[in-house]
Amino acid sequence: xxxxxxxxLHIDASSPAVTQQFLTLLSREARDADALYILGxxxxxxxxxxxxxxxxxxxxxxxxxxxxxxxxxxxxxxxRDFLLGAEFCARSGATLLPDPVKVTLYAEPVLVMHxxxxxxxxxxxxxxxxxxxxxxxxxRFLKLSIxxxxxxxxxxxxxxxxxxxSVAYTITDVNSASVAAALRASGAATLLHGHTHRPAIxxxxxxxxxxxxxxLGDWHTQGSVLRWDRGGPELVSLPR
Numbered sequence: 001x002x003x004x005x006x007x008x009l010h011i012d013a014s015s016p017a018v019t020q021q022f023l024t025l026l027s028r029e030a031r032d033a034d035a036l037y038i039l040g041x042x043x044x045x046x047x048x049x050x051x052x053x054x055x056x057x058x059x060x061x062x063x064x065x066x067x068x069x070x071x072x073x074x075x076x077x078x079x080r081d082f083l084l085g086a087e088f089c090a091r092s093g094a095t096l097l098p099d100p101v102k103v104t105l106y107a108e109p110v111l112v113m114h115x116x117x118x119x120x121x122x123x124x125x126x127x128x129x130x131x132x133x134x135x136x137x138x139x140r141f142l143k144l145s146i147x148x149x150x151x152x153x154x155x156x157x158x159x160x161x162x163x164x165x166s167v168a169y170t171i172t173d174v175n176s177a178s179v180a181a182a183l184r185a186s187g188a189a190t191l192l193h194g195h196t197h198r199p200a201i202x203x204x205x206x207x208x209x210x211x212x213x214x215x216l217g218d219w220h221t222q223g224s225v226l227r228w229d230r231g232g233p234e235l236v237s238l239p240r
Contacts, residue, residue: 007194040078067093
């Protein structure tokens with residue numbers, strides 16, 4: 001049996017091919033998995049559990065079909081869909097995970113994160129992250145009309161794209177000291193995350209320990225999945 005990990009699908013009405021590829025994964029390969037983990041940014045934006053659009057509802061229905069078949073699905077908040085809540089879980093059958101969280105895969109402890117908290121060189125982003133993750137801010141945002149929330153989310157996406165384009169490539173990647181600190185604190189030798197859209201398996205050393213950092217890919221032009229079984233992890237691209 002295999003455990004599957006994916007992230008950064010950014011499902012949106014403007015990219016129906018991504019939605020369809022995700023639904024295909026759910027109805028085929030995922031049905032034979034031990035579990036499916038979605039490590040953030042399943043959606044391009046999520047402005048509240050009361051505001052799902054048709055593509056988002058299709059994804060929810062696909063996850064619900066998977067979990068109803070007996071395959072558990074675990075979802076982590078990303079920087080685009082940090083407002084996923086209880087109604088999302090009820091409609092999908094998925095379980096929301098804290099970020100970070102340590103899971104055991106075939107007797108091996110693995111630290112799992114979305115990955116944005118590791119990008120500590122991008123101080124402007126970290127300030128924004130702290131703001132939108134604040135419970136008071138979220139309560140105020142969710143009291144706005146759906147139209148207002150969608151307009152603000154659109155403006156935030158445009159601002160994020162402009163910010164990313166204006167800073168150095170390395171600024172938006174993970175900070176090596178933050179990676180080491182996370183592994184040190186968890187006691188795990190493997191870190192698995194998404195967010196950066198830079199899929200790879202990186203060997204590293206932390207306090208003399210051999211460690212590994214695995215980065216999931218995004219789904220903009222093709223799928224990306226990590227298959228983990230008793231033989232270890234395999235990071236693969238899924239052609240579209």
